[in-house]
Amino acid sequence: MSRAALLVLADGRFPAGGHAHSGGAEEAVRTGRITDAASLESFCRGRLHTAGLVAAALAAAAALGCDPAALDAAADARTPSPALRTAARRLGRQLMRAARATWPGLELDAVAREFPRGVHQPVVLGLAARAAGLGAADAAHCAVYESVGGPATATVRLLSLDPFDATAVLARLAPEMDRTADTAVSAAHRVRKGGPDELPAASAPLLEIGAEAHAARPVRLFAS
Amino acid sequence: MHLDHSLPLPAPAVGADAHRPGGARRALRVGLGGPVGSGKTATVAALCRVLRDELSLAVVTNDIYTREDAEFLLREAVLPPERITAVETGACPHTAIRDDISANLEAVEDLEDAVGPLDLVLVESGGDNLTATFSRGLVDAQIFVIDVAGGDDIPRKGGPGVTTADLLVVNKTDLAPYVGSDLARMAADAKAARAELPVVLQSLRSEEGVRDVADWIRARVAAWTA
Numbered sequence: 001m002s003r004a005a006l007l008v009l010a011d012g013r014f015p016a017g018g019h020a021h022s023g024g025a026e027e028a029v030r031t032g033r034i035t036d037a038a039s040l041e042s043f044c045r046g047r048l049h050t051a052g053l054v055a056a057a058l059a060a061a062a063a064l065g066c067d068p069a070a071l072d073a074a075a076d077a078r079t080p081s082p083a084l085r086t087a088a089r090r091l092g093r094q095l096m097r098a099a100r101a102t103w104p105g106l107e108l109d110a111v112a113r114e115f116p117r118g119v120h121q122p123v124v125l126g127l128a129a130r131a132a133g134l135g136a137a138d139a140a141h142c143a144v145y146e147s148v149g150g151p152a153t154a155t156v157r158l159l160s161l162d163p164f165d166a167t168a169v170l171a172r173l174a175p176e177m178d179r180t181a182d183t184a185v186s187a188a189h190r191v192r193k194g195g196p197d198e199l200p201a202a203s204a205p206l207l208e209i210g211a212e213a214h215a216a217r218p219v220r221l222f223a224s
Numbered sequence: 225m226h227l228d229h230s231l232p233l234p235a236p237a238v239g240a241d242a243h244r245p246g247g248a249r250r251a252l253r254v255g256l257g258g259p260v261g262s263g264k265t266a267t268v269a270a271l272c273r274v275l276r277d278e279l280s281l282a283v284v285t286n287d288i289y290t291r292e293d294a295e296f297l298l299r300e301a302v303l304p305p306e307r308i309t310a311v312e313t314g315a316c317p318h319t320a321i322r323d324d325i326s327a328n329l330e331a332v333e334d335l336e337d338a339v340g341p342l343d344l345v346l347v348e349s350g351g352d353n354l355t356a357t358f359s360r361g362l363v364d365a366q367i368f369v370i371d372v373a374g375g376d377d378i379p380r381k382g383g384p385g386v387t388t389a390d391l392l393v394v395n396k397t398d399l400a401p402y403v404g405s406d407l408a409r410m411a412a413d414a415k416a417a418r419a420e421l422p423v424v425l426q427s428l429r430s431e432e433g434v435r436d437v438a439d440w441i442r443a444r445v446a447a448w449t450a
């Protein structure tokens with residue numbers, strides 16, 4: 001297992017399309033739920049323990065070699081908003097391209113061939129981790145970090161928030177990210193025996209509703 | 225050994241691959257970048273009108289926070305709607321054309337799948353600064369569009385767009401008398417900054433319009449398909 005490979009995959013500059021998405025932060029800013037560093041932290045904490053936890057468990061299960069098609073269906077069932085499902089598949093397809101170019105391998109090729117329109121991004125993240133020689137815990141950590149890193153970066157742009165304050169939010173959430181990743185990895189191990197129903201199904205209704213409202217807006221900076 | 229060709233191959237992982245999954249040559253991709261309001265969309269529209277009867281073409285726009293460029297092209301009916309796609313760039317137009325080209329590559333490939341085979345795809349960047357250039361993984365050639373009203377010292381200031389683009393277009397020459405821009409100086413500075421690389425001075429309000437740029441594109445397409 002290579003710690004450096006984990007940094008490559010987790011780097012916000014990894015070219016997989018994430019920069020155009022705010023993880024729901026744009027809608028939260030627009031509706032006044034994120035106004036400063038404190039409310040950004042609350043938003044990120046909520047996202048971490050809901051969408052972040054589910055994404056991490058999906059990624060960890062995929063990294064363990066669970067069936068991507070079953071995980072993709074489980075992700076659908078845990079994502080009520082059609083706009084979010086579309087965004088997750090689009091990001092999954094983009095990550096698949098980047099991962100195949102970065103860590104070429106037959107397994108990624110096979111999933112790309114089977115799902116030309118993409119599978120949910122966390123599933124691809126787990127497969128990418130596998131291709132990079134990483135494990136379930138690495139994949140889960142990438143997923144939880146992404147679940148809060150995306151909104152934090154987007155909020156810096158949307159509110160002209162002080163970037164040091166935004167980064168401090170992420171640092172304060174680090175212990176919670178670790179615990180969430182651990183929970184996700186445990187669930188992923190249960191999925192190996194018990195199937196995808198063992199995946200957590202935590203959800204944040206406001207994230208789902210916000211994603212639908214955001215998708216309908218004619219003027220927006222971020223794709224989701 | 226017999227290779228099994230019955231399985232459909234997945235799309236090549238690398239964007240710069242010159243071939244489609246089936247093995248056919250993909251469309252030539254030309255990027256148009258440059259500062260806000262210099263005339264990128266107007267140039268794309270004019271190119272579509274001139275070239276659409278001789279080439280199979282499509283357009284990807286990168287709007288910053290609206291779909292205005294795509295909507296302008298749709299309103300002007302320069303191409304059928306299924307040949308125009310808008311990509312959202314998350315507040316960073318240069319990232320989407322240079323550092324992380326995923327969404328644009330996907331848009332280009334989806335267009336080829338949906339309405340292909342295509343000879344040419346034009347990719348318009350959202351208006352940006354003088355350092356914004358396209359990745360070679362996304363486009364085969366790039367045009368940098370500046371205008372005379374943005375200041376006649378821009379060719380002298382240089383920057384990657386002005387100095388390295390495959391074609392530099394100095395647009396809106398009709399406005400030069402009104403904004404006090406010295407066209408001869410702009411042309412001389414551009415030549416000095418670009419050595420052998422070509423420069424076109426154009427006014428889309430004139431009779432010739434986009435003619436020189438269209439000729440340049442024709443030559444690129446001919447070389448691409450040769």
Ligand SMILES: Nc1nc2c(ncn2[C@@H]2O[C@H](COP(=O)(O)OP(=O)(O)OP(=O)(O)O)[C@@H](O)[C@H]2O)c(=O)[nH]1
Pocket residue numbers: 259260261262263264265266267293349350351352395396397398399426427428429
């Ligand atoms: N006078 C004059 N106006 C022009 C010319 N070319 C474009 N324009 C006008 O300049 C304005 C901006 O043109 P666009 O084509 O929208 O510029 P753009 O580079 O696509 O702008 P962004 O996408 O917003 O960066 C429009 O009002 C055009 O009609 C020209 O050659 N002469």
Ligand SMILES: [Mg+2]
Pocket residue numbers: 264265266293348351
């Ligand atoms: Mg434009």
